């Protein structure tokens with residue numbers, strides 16, 4: 001489902017070159033629940049930006065769901081994301097002028113599904129926001145906004161689910177509920193990649209990839225430790 | 226330093242009333258390092274908004290650093306925040322068109338300190354962002370942006386420091402470094418209040434306040450558990 005070959009990403013900033021990723025080879029099968037761990041600035045968000053074609057690599061190849069998106073044009077990348085990727089951003093990226101329900105419906109509409117309304121309601125219930133569907137992002141707490149962003153990605157029904165710190169703003173109990181939802185998506189055959197620095201989360205994954213200064217330092221089953 | 230008397234905060238949303246806080250009595254002395262724990266939506270950010278006069282209570286009184294700010298006018302609240310409060314927001318709130326250094330200088334300039342430049346540099350070094358001072362927020366990772374927001378609050382030198390999830394985007398090691406900085410501020414005599422749902426953090430506090438559905442459910446030394 002996801003294949004990255006020798007991916008590097010560098011940012012040239014005047015005389016300074018920032019290496020965000022270097023020599024990344026990665027393959028994720030459908031149905032796999034993978035956690036990516038790493039310190040702040042180690043390249044986690046950049047990795048998700050490569051897989052979702054939100055940003056282009058400096059070197060290497062990105063193939064997702066059989067499609068090579070490395071050099072795709074903007075229009076192709078937009079269509080690819082719409083049909084293939086469900087993304088939970090680190091900064092939520094909700095539309096402030098839409099309610100929780102409308103934010104989720106917008107994502108579902110993108111896939112032109114007939115049952116947009118009921119899907120949006122179902123997913124918002126599943127993240128514990130049933131009573132708050134018609135409230136706006138500024139009327140919700142930080143964790144509640146994050147849960148709207150999670151519901152939006154789940155509602156797309158897309159085969160690849162990318163989550164950047166999906167429980168950063170949530171308490172342990174609420175966080176566990178969200179992880180169970182993501183795990184269920186993997187069991188339905190989606191490829192699920194969760195970026196986090198919370199080691200508790202890595203225990204439930206099938207595989208844990210550790211990033212350090214832009215390189216994969218380990219890749220295997222979660223530590224029992 | 227901080228005194229809240231019978232604080233309640235309600236939001237009327239058509240036929241629904243959301244109770245964010247109810248009957249909160251709280252006193253924090255200078256030099257105290259207090260952690261506020263609680264699930265998503267339990268009222269943590271609302272509590273900080275009351276103390277910093279960013280929002281007004283529905284009932285009750287707010288007195289900080291000897292000043293009753295409950296019914297203060299906008300201009301008085303602005304001056305109060307500028308001289309009394311250092312705030313680390315849950316959503317960072319950096320100025321996107323200013324570099325990391327300029328974001329911090331802006332906060333220091335507000336206090337009209339002569340040494341604005343060197344203070345900004347010192348604080349950014351202390352959060353590990355020395356080499357990235359002249360980069361813009363969109364050129365930094367989530368955790369790096371959070372560290373700029375932390376540096377900005379530290380740079381004010383104000384007597385009350387409020388932090389909403391200061392380590393939510395940081396790995397454990399970077400998070401510990403930040404907590405040590407906040408603890409050092411308390412030892413210098415500032416009143417420090419850190420909102421989080423990370424129980425590890427509560428171990429290093431002097432006091433842990435647990436919030437549940439807008440009420441204080443416990444207040445005492447950290448659990449040894």
Ligand SMILES: Nc1ncnc2c1ncn2[C@@H]1O[C@H](COP(=O)(O)OP(=O)(O)OP(=O)(O)O)[C@@H](O)[C@H]1O
Pocket residue numbers: 138139140141142143144169170171236238243244245263264265266267268269270271272315
């Ligand atoms: N402007 C608003 N209008 C309506 N309800 C609001 C508003 N701001 C906050 N609330 C509600 O008040 C309650 C407390 O919100 P608050 O932001 O204080 O929670 P929190 O403990 O900080 O949660 P989190 O851990 O998710 O950030 C929540 O149910 C929230 O939806």
Ligand SMILES: Nc1ncnc2c1ncn2[C@@H]1O[C@H](COP(=O)(O)OP(=O)(O)OP(=O)(O)O)[C@@H](O)[C@H]1O
Pocket residue numbers: 011013018019020038039040041042043044045046047090363364365366367368369394395396
């Ligand atoms: N547009 C950009 N310009 C310059 N450098 C960038 C840019 N985006 C990211 N970087 C740098 O690339 C490195 C990796 O960033 P990335 O956002 O992937 O980190 P991360 O692992 O997600 O960190 P965090 O846990 O703090 O979110 C960082 O050093 C960051 O400053």
Ligand SMILES: [Mg+2]
Pocket residue numbers: 044045046090164366367368
């Ligand atoms: Mg990131």
Ligand SMILES: [Mg+2]
Pocket residue numbers: 141142143269270271315389
């Ligand atoms: Mg909050």
